[in-house]
Amino acid sequence: xxxxxxxxxxxxxxxxxxxxxxxxxxxxxxxxxxxxxxxxxxxxxxxxxxxxxxxxxxxxxxxxxxxxxxxxxxxxxxxxxxxxxxxxxxxxxxxxxxxxxxxxxxxxxxxxxxxxxxxxxxxxxxxxxxxxxxxxxxxxxxxxxxxxxxxxxxxxxxxxxxxxxxxxxxxxxxxxxxxxxxxxxxxxxxxxxxxxxxxxxxxxxxxxxxxxxxxxxxxxxxxxxxxxxxxxxxxxxxxxxxxxxxxxxxxxxxxxxxxxxxxxxxxxxxxxxxxxxxxxxxxxxxxxxxxxxxxxxxxxxxxxxxxxxxxxxxxxxxxxxxxxxxxxxxxxxxxxxxxxxxxxxxxxxxxxxxxxxxxxxxxxxxxxxxxxxxxxxxxxxxxxxxxxxxxxxxxxxxxxxxxxxxx
Amino acid sequence: xxxxxxxxxxxxxxxxxxxxxxxxxxxxxxxxxxxxxxxxxxxxxxxxxxxxxxxxxxxxxxxxxxxxxxxxxxxxxxxxxxxxxxxxxxxxxxxxxxxxxxxxxxxxxxxxxxxxxxxxxxxxxxxxxxxxxxxxxxxxxxxxxxxxxxxxxxxxxxxxxxxxxx
Numbered sequence: 193x194x195x196x197x198x199x200x201x202x203x204x205x206x207x208x209x210x211x212x213x214x215x216x217x218x219x220x221x222x223x224x225x226x227x228x229x230x231x232x233x234x235x236x237x238x239x240x241x242x243x244x245x246x247x248x249x250x251x252x253x254x255x256x257x258x259x260x261x262x263x264x265x266x267x268x269x270x271x272x273x274x275x276x277x278x279x280x281x282x283x284x285x286x287x288x289x290x291x292x293x294x295x296x297x298x299x300x301x302x303x304x305x306x307x308x309x310x311x312x313x314x315x316x317x318x319x320x321x322x323x324x325x326x327x328x329x330x331x332x333x334x335x336x337x338x339x340x341x342x343x344x345x346x347x348x349x350x351x352x353x354x355x356x357x358x359x360x361x362x363x364x365x366x367x368x369x370x371x372x373x374x375x376x377x378x379x380x381x382x383x384x385x386x387x388x389x390x391x392x393x394x395x396x397x398x399x400x401x402x403x404x405x406x407x408x409x410x411x412x413x414x415x416x417x418x419x420x421x422x423x424x425x426x427x428x429x430x431x432x433x434x435x436x437x438x439x440x441x442x443x444x445x446x447x448x449x450x451x452x453x454x455x456x457x458x459x460x461x462x463x464x465x466x467x468x469x470x471x472x473x474x475x476x477x478x479x480x481x482x483x484x485x486x487x488x489x490x491x492x493x494x495x496x497x498x499x500x501x502x503x504x505x506x507x508x509x510x511x512x513x514x515x516x517x518x519x520x521x522x523x524x525x526x527x528x529x530x531x532x533x534x535x536x537x538x539x540x541x542x543x544x545x546x547x548x549x550x551x552x553x554x555x556x557x558x559x560x561x562x563x564x565x566x567x568x569x570x571x572x573x574x575x576x577x578x579x580x581x582x583x584x585x586x587x588x589x590x591x592x593x594x595x596x597x598x599x
Numbered sequence: 600x601x602x603x604x605x606x607x608x609x610x611x612x613x614x615x616x617x618x619x620x621x622x623x624x625x626x627x628x629x630x631x632x633x634x635x636x637x638x639x640x641x642x643x644x645x646x647x648x649x650x651x652x653x654x655x656x657x658x659x660x661x662x663x664x665x666x667x668x669x670x671x672x673x674x675x676x677x678x679x680x681x682x683x684x685x686x687x688x689x690x691x692x693x694x695x696x697x698x699x700x701x702x703x704x705x706x707x708x709x710x711x712x713x714x715x716x717x718x719x720x721x722x723x724x725x726x727x728x729x730x731x732x733x734x735x736x737x738x739x740x741x742x743x744x745x746x747x748x749x750x751x752x753x754x755x756x757x758x759x760x761x762x763x764x765x
Binding site: 198199200201202203204205206211212214219220222223226301304305 | 670754
């Protein structure tokens with residue numbers, strides 16, 4: 193059963209203060225009288241989304257101050273252009289019906305929520321983890337976790353002037369990465385690496401023995417090289433931005449969600465670029481892992497048994513794993529593969545909206561026995577594929593550890 | 600004028616006099632002043648100073664509080680047997696809300712001085728009177744708390760604000 197909408201009674205006096213009338217106003221009526229006000233003109237930018245994909249035309253709306261982006265379809269753009277603080281939601285709805293001939297009751301609330309999240313109307317979103325912790329502040333553990341995350345989030349080393357350095361690096365050689373020659377080298381190296389991997393596959397025991405000779409040195413080396421790879425991944429993303437004439441807003445180190453140490457490049461400006469630019473930028477980072485994995489496998493297959501071969505083989509495995517993680521879209525984390533997928537599907541907030549749909553609306557919809565729209569099937573598919581993937585990853589990891597200990 | 604049977608019946612129906620004896624009610628009656636109001640007439644205006652409380656004998660009143668401009672929020676409606684204005688008896692502060700007749704109305708007025716005389720004359724009746732008044736205060740406090748929550752809900756629904764996700 194749906195909750196009854198709240199009502200308030202108002203007493204409105206006449207001009208002379210003598211007569212009066214009592215008016216009962218439902219919250220829904222008040223909602224329709226809202227006049228959404230977008231941020232000042234100079235704080236936002238709207239551009240068509242360059243794409244060759246078939247389907248309706250899409251737009252990118254950018255909050256210039258907050259550096260936040262939302263994707264709008266033609267109908268949402270129509271509504272956005274009328275959110276001038278003078279037009280009520282009721283008037284917006286009327287204009288919408290006149291323009292498109294029908295009304296979608298979830299469109300306006302959904303759009304407003306999206307715009308608020310991007311601070312194009314008001315409010316600022318927090319991370320989901322922080323929301324959960326904030327809700328449970330009475331719990332000492334949640335309070336301690338929140339304080340720890342807040343402290344870690346302050347450890348953010350960022351450079352807002354990195355763009356010029358990337359431009360310089362691009363001009364003095366990095367541009368080569370975006371030429372056909374680089375693609376050719378990568379292809380050749382991938383073949384050599386695959387051949388090397390086949391050779392190494394039969395020498396598993398020798399490789400393990402090589403690593404076991406100096407386990408501490410091996411672990412430290414692998415870790416250091418892996419972190420260098422993470423930086424390289426982000427640098428190549430940033431160079432791709434420069435290649436397409438967009439701006440690298442920020443480059444630095446931070447604790448993602450307060451606990452995942454990571455390097456990052458703010459590549460959001462690419463959303464205003466062409467579709468090809470977005471795809472190349474997204475793929476360029478993971479290709480660093482492919483390049484290094486192939487290089488390590490090839491070299492490992494050439495050198496003799498020992499620490500170097502073990503280190504190369506272990507690093508190659510880590511790179512292959514990173515390549516997979518970067519490109520795999522179904523894991524609730526918004527990695528490169530996720531961005532590629534949502535770009536193709538035209539659903540920029542798929543992860544957030546899927547979680548919201550399953551947690552807040554799915555059971556109500558099932559009770560109402562109403563069918564799902566195509567978009568909602570997409571939410572369900574993303575959510576449950578991600579859930580299965582995460583569970584499989586956790587179980588797989590446990591199996592590997594148990595197998596290693598028992599074995 | 601002494602109280603008629605109908606007058607005593609009316610007083611007995613008021614929760615404040617639930618445990619007061621008939622003799623005390625008869626003694627109280629001369630202290631009450633009957634007033635008639637036409638529909639729309641204001642009995643108490645928010646911000647005015649007054650030291651009277653009222654028992655509504657007939658009709659209906661609206662209690663409202665100023666919000667903005669010519670707009671007031673309706674806090675409650677009251678009918679026969681209800682009482683109001685009692686806060687002025689105790690705190691001597693300006694009236695917190697406006698009370699206006701929404702129909703033709705008959706009220707009985709009891710001022711602070713007369714209440715003090717009643718207390719002096721019959722402490723037992725006064726004790727029963729104040730005990731019931733405290734109970735009504737508690738109920739009205741609960742109602743106020745619910746109203747605050749309801750107004751907050753109204754505000755959230757009216758603005759479409761998704762507090763859970765902001």
